[in-house]
Amino acid sequence: MPSLKLFGSSVHDTLYPPTLVSPLSYVPLKDASNTRIAQIEPGSGSQKIICSLKEIAVTEGCHEYNALSYTWGDSKRTKSINCNGQDISITPHLHYVLHRLRRQDGALSLWIDQLCINQSNLAERSTQVQLMENIYKHAQKVVVWLGEEDNDSKAAFKLARKILDLDKRSPDVIFHRSNLESLGLPGWKSKEWKALQRFLGRPWFKRIWVIQEVIVSTRAMVICGQESLLWEEMVQVIKRVQFTGRSADSSAIYSPHRLSDNCVTYIDSVRDNKLRDVKTNLLYLLIRTRDRAATDPRDKVFALLGLGHYKIIPDYSKTEFEIYLQLAVYHLSQIIPGGRWNYLKEVEKAGWLSDLLFCAGYSHIQRLQGPLPSWVPNWKVNVDRHALGLGEHRRKAAYCAGGKRLGTAQIRHGTQLHLSGKLFDTVAMAGTVSLKLTDRMRVDKHHGLIASWFAESNLITNHCPQPYPTREPINEVLKQTLIVNRTADGEEATSEYANTAYMKLVSFIQGGWACMDFQPFHERYYQALQGLADGRVMILTRRGFLGIAPRGTTVGDSVCVLLGVPMPVILRPDFSFFKFVGECYLHGVMKGEVMQDESVSIENIVLK
Secondary structure (H helix, E strand, O other): OOOOOOOOOOOOOOOOOHHHOOOOOOOOOOOOOEEEEEEEOOOOOOOOOEEEEEEEEOOOOOOOOEEEEOOOOOOOOOEEEEEOOEEEEEOHHHHHHHHHHOOOOOOEEEEOHHHHOOOOOHHHHHHHHHHHHHHHHOOOEEEEEOOOOOHHHHHHHHHHHHHHHHHHHOOOOOOOOOOOHHHOOOOOOOHHHHHHHHHOOOHHHHEOHHHHHHHOOOOEEEEEOOEEEEHHHHHHHHHHHEOOOOOOOOOOOEOHHHOHHHHHHHHHHHHHHHHOOOOOOHHHHHHHOOOOEOOOOOHHHHOOHHHOOOOOOOOOOOOHHHHHHHHHHHHHHOOOOOOOOOOOOHHHHHHHHHHHHOOOOHHHHOOOOOOOOOOOOOOOOOOOOOOOOOHHHHHHOOOOOOOOOOOOEEEEOOOEEEEEEEEEEEEEEEOOOOOOOOOOOOHHHHHHHHHHHHHHHHHHHOOOOOOOOOOOOHHHHHHHHHOOOEOOOOOEOOHHHHHHHHHHHHHHHHHOHHHOOOOHHHHHHHHHHHHHHOOEEEEEEOOOOEEEEEOOOOOOOEEEEEOOOOOOEEEEEEOOEEEEEEEOEEOOOOOOHHHHOOOOOOEEEEEO
């Protein structure tokens, strides 16, 4: 695929913070496929760290070394070590790690990004990132360093060992909040469980690079201060205390979403897929890891390239905008004639397009300066809403607004996306209450905001025409629209489900969380509603359709159905072009009704 030179490249971002560029004088690598290993000399206590760098070939069995997986912590280099006979400064976090791992009676071979890569050499950095998969794969062991120990970490490791011991003795026992003490474990509300939860919120669990570092490893050891566990033991503990069956099982110890966004089990599942050579779509890896931390926004892509075979080469001479556009073009190129996935069914190829679009949107692009097209996902931005029609949810809910055949999908002039669609309506009313929830698991903290959002939605609903275009009662339309006609599991909702969910929402707004009886259905409905309404507003179109659209949708925006795309989309007219705002739910057009309306013609839609 040709290199995209669409924007003026500027080398102002680095793989790691610019203030951390090492003053060490590096000897250039003899071969681009080689790397360096730090040989840490033996020592103890407060003795100064002394090390030397050795060049090695990155091939299996060529050299015995461990690879470090950690976070940089404080970016200021305030600690000193001696490397290759030269005193250099390193970060306090790495300084502590080296003291903790250093042996007393023999040298330690360790691959450390901060020391082994010449961060000031762009070409070397780009090349070394390409080698990351093999560096971690061929290491004897990956050392996962979670930081210094504290009271929480001690309690968390103690609890983890109790769980592992119980699991070994009674592998078939089911953990419930009600039976913990009878199993010899601390009670549900004890400080030990809270300590485990806080422990799993440490920065390492939020870092993008650690996913690849652990997934490709043959053996990983989790270390926190003086405590340690094998990675497999960590996975075993997390799986044991979260949902093991239906998500409706509210008696489970934790919801998966509470366990550091389920980072541990997600890494384990991707690791299992890689071992079984299951090909993972790069876009879906990006979607799942979008909220992971990266000092350099380009690493949101580069850190995942080692998990599959993708025709994108890390290049730090390009801006993040070039990388994100290159990724979007690469993704779409897979489903056009001659593309790798062109053999897919039309509905599957349409899914590739819609999944890309639903991760993008003009409302996200406005939050940073840059020339990124509105249809290209900005992976630098952590979105304020979950996409409504991604992957499995799209199939389960049976959304089919744009039919089952993909229309035109061409990229012209570098940044323009040409699609086929029907412009069939315009936004007449749009909500303004910003439902931005800071804690998606605790709706009680946002009671007033949710009540205001609901009141505004009712006000807009009151302007619906009588009768509604589908001839359904307006109150039934509102109930279905609030949950975008799907259950918490993503299935198509029945009228009974929508009515029960609506009544529980009204009960919550009138009486707060205290009035709820915490049945699994109720708790899951609130979680589902937050995911749907968060970052969205109620809208009413000129033709009288009620819907939910991205926050920032305004009166005058166009409503369009794109061929093959399962949900209607909001577009903002911009002369002869459009800017993509986002997908929406519009009650009465989700089953292909617009596609069957011959009075609305198909036309070329150009997104920029």
